[in-house]
Structure formats: structure tokens, C-alpha cells
Amino acid sequence: xxxxxxxxxxxxxxxxxxxxxxxxxxxxxxxxxxxxxxxxxxxxxxxxxxxxxxxxxxxxxxxxxxxxxxxxxxxxxxxxxxxxxxxxxxxxxxxxxxxxxxxxxxxxxxxxxxxxxxxxxxxxxxxxxxxxxxxxxxxxxxxxxxxxxxxxxxxxxxxxxxxxxxxxxxxxxxxxxxxxxxxxxxxxxxxxxxxxxxxxxxxxxxxxxxxxxxx
Numbered sequence: 056x057x058x059x060x061x062x063x064x065x066x067x068x069x070x071x072x073x074x075x076x077x078x079x080x081x082x083x084x085x086x087x088x089x090x091x092x093x094x095x096x097x098x099x100x101x102x103x104x105x106x107x108x109x110x111x112x113x114x115x116x117x118x119x120x121x122x123x124x125x126x127x128x129x130x131x132x133x134x135x136x137x138x139x140x141x142x143x144x145x146x147x148x149x150x151x152x153x154x155x156x157x158x159x160x161x162x163x164x165x166x167x168x169x170x171x172x173x174x175x176x177x178x179x180x181x182x183x184x185x186x187x188x189x190x191x192x193x194x195x196x197x198x199x200x201x202x203x204x205x206x207x208x209x210x211x212x213x214x215x216x217x218x219x220x221x222x223x224x225x226x227x228x229x230x231x232x233x234x235x236x237x238x239x240x241x242x243x244x245x246x247x248x249x250x251x252x253x254x255x256x257x258x259x260x261x262x263x264x265x266x267x268x269x270x
Contacts, residue, residue: 159204161197165222
């Protein structure tokens, strides 16, 4: 487990004292978010938890920016990192139910696995495309112009389960309008300020980590 913080500068406009006739000045402060990286390679894969602070930015955007930087700095490593949200499949199926009869497109983008240990049909297919064809990602699109797309099948459920664990992205559309995007439905864990303060001690930090990752 790696624990740290990531921050960004925030520029504020303030005023000096009466001697300067309250002249304006720009101040730079920093806002920071806690970061927890669970890299033990459990069956759920490697996971990252980032504290949401509006002035710092969306956690998935921060993480993907970090991953992009690492990949560009290591072009000859022979591997490429990828980051997707861990979502809840119930949100996907709720969107399917809500928009039944209007869904024209269902698109999956899968990242080739190298961590997940449980083997699903989706994982086996994506891994084979990686090993035999060199695919770093795989995109599947289901389309029905009349909006009569029915996502409820055993294979699609397997795809959704893979996405749910962070293996990719699922998008539902009605024409050009996005009805659902799993990347915007990341799982979140509400944490009280008291728990953050308690995490300054080893025992409190261990409890916080268990709450975040459920393990």
C-alpha cells in the first residue's frame, strides 16, 4: 500500500494593506488530495483511491493524467499502464431500464488484462487479442438505428462485470446523446473528517484503508 498526497496550485486575488491603498495582488496557495494505491495484485486488480477536492480536480482525470505521464516517460518499457473507474453494474442496468426502447448504441472499450486473476469470457477474449494480435485495447459496438437495442444477454452481462472491476468503459447512447458512461460513475466512499484525523496514527490509517478498499 502506497499513501501520499497530490496537489495543484490555486491562484487567488487578494488585497494589500492601507499603505498600498489596498492594491490587489495575486497569491498562490495549494490544495491537496490524499491518494491511496493498493498494488498487491489481488483478484480485483490494482486499485487507487483519490480524495475528491473540487479545486484539485476529478480523481479519474488526475489518475489518467498521471498514467499518461508515466507511459510517455517510459516508451520502451514493453508495457503500458491504463486507468479506468471502478463502477457499480447496478447503475448500468438502471440506465438500461430507464431508457429501454430508445438505446441505439452500446459501446465497450476493454483494456487488455495483466492483473485480474478470475477468468471470465470477456477477459479470455481480450487477453487472446492482446497475445495474438498485440491489442492494447479492444472496442465493441452494438448498434440499432431504431433504438430497439436489447443489452440484456449473458455475454453483455459478462462485459459489464469486466468493466465494473475497472477493466474498461461502457457507454449507452441515443443517437449522439450519451445516456450512460461508466467513466462518470466511479464508486465513492464517504469518509468523515474524524476518520481522516484518526488516519494520522497507524491503527486509524489501517481502518481507513479497509473502508476504502473493502479488504
